[in-house]
Amino acid sequence: MSGMDLRDESEQLEREPIDWKAWVAAASVVALLIVCGVVVAHKHYAAQPKVPLGAILPLDGYAGNLTITGIELSETEAFGGGRMIYVDGHITNNGERTVTGITVQTIFANDVLMPPQVETMPLMLVRTRDPEVDLEAVSKDPLKPGDSREFRLIFDHVTREWNGTYPEIRIVGVQ
Secondary structure, three states: OOHHHHHHHHHHHHHOOOOHHHHHHHHHHHHHHHHHHHHHHHHHHHHOOOOOOOOOOOOOOOHHHEEEEEEEEEEEEOOOOOEEEEEEEEEEEOOOOOEOOEEEEEEEOEOOOOOOEEEEEEOEEEEEOOOOOEEEEHHHOOEOOOOEEEEEEEEOOOOOOEOOOOOEEEEEEEO
16 A cells, blocks of 8 residues: 555545444443343342341251261361361252252351351262362252262351361251
8 A cells, every 4th residue: 555545545534424323322232231231140149048147047848858967077278378177978868859959057156155157058969089079069960869978068268266066057948
């Protein structure tokens, strides 16, 4: 291209009016996408049960059919200098329904007359242990009547006031 062509092209661009309609339409589409994202996120989080910090929930109606045994505690150091607490055990479905999800509350007691630390989370089943422990949601391999599986709960922060006794594990949600 010669210098003359560039000058002609730049003069042409300067003379063309800006198409504001296209810019307004594009901005409207972006705004609509943002609004849709906010609405979807709000519906997702609104569907989650609201658990006040430290609140102990009632047992699920099917909880009596699920037996937790063989609880073992272990601990490792975390990357940031803290500690990771692992709670391993077995869960058995003694009921007549197939279970596709379990929510538990784990209660860490203390001896200093403070409220205990209460953690609410989905129960994760142990899929494999070799070469390392691999966990999966109950929905990936549902607990049929009579089934028994290993589980692991992982806690990356347990209060210093925890007295070190076995935590209480309560089944507060069953799907």
